[in-house]
Amino acid sequence: MYDCPSCKKPTISGARKWWSNMAYAECSECQRLCHVPGSSANAIFALAFVMFLLTIVAMITAQSTRVGIPGVLVGGASYVALWHRADLIPVSRARAATERKVGIVTAIFSAIISIFN
Numbered sequence: 001m002y003d004c005p006s007c008k009k010p011t012i013s014g015a016r017k018w019w020s021n022m023a024y025a026e027c028s029e030c031q032r033l034c035h036v037p038g039s040s041a042n043a044i045f046a047l048a049f050v051m052f053l054l055t056i057v058a059m060i061t062a063q064s065t066r067v068g069i070p071g072v073l074v075g076g077a078s079y080v081a082l083w084h085r086a087d088l089i090p091v092s093r094a095r096a097a098t099e100r101k102v103g104i105v106t107a108i109f110s111a112i113i114s115i116f117n
């Protein structure tokens with residue numbers, strides 16, 4: 001569990017923290033919202049993506065899928081470690097209400113777009 005940035009109580013689960021980039025995590029103690037900012041999430045995603053590409057290149061170069069195993073393990077471990085270290089930032093209800101109007105469809109759509117950017 002991760003500490004809520006508003007009340008400092010450990011109420012945010014790891015999965016909730018990860019998903020907070022898409023939908024704000026709500027603290028069960030103080031009901032305030034928080035998230036990992038998109039800039040952090042994108043940086044983590046970009047790093048994981050580069051590691052994934054390097055693993056693919058290594059497997060093609062060595063013509064063996066076995067060399068991909070450490071690559072996947074290192075890539076996966078650093079992805080989790082970076083999410084673990086990423087800061088949760090409090091979000092005001094007013095801002096969340098404004099952003100919610102955008103809707104989940106737009107959120108998913110922009111996530112798909114960001115994959116191809």
Ligand SMILES: [Zn+2]
Pocket residue numbers: 004005006007008009011027028029030031032
């Ligand atoms: Zn809280």
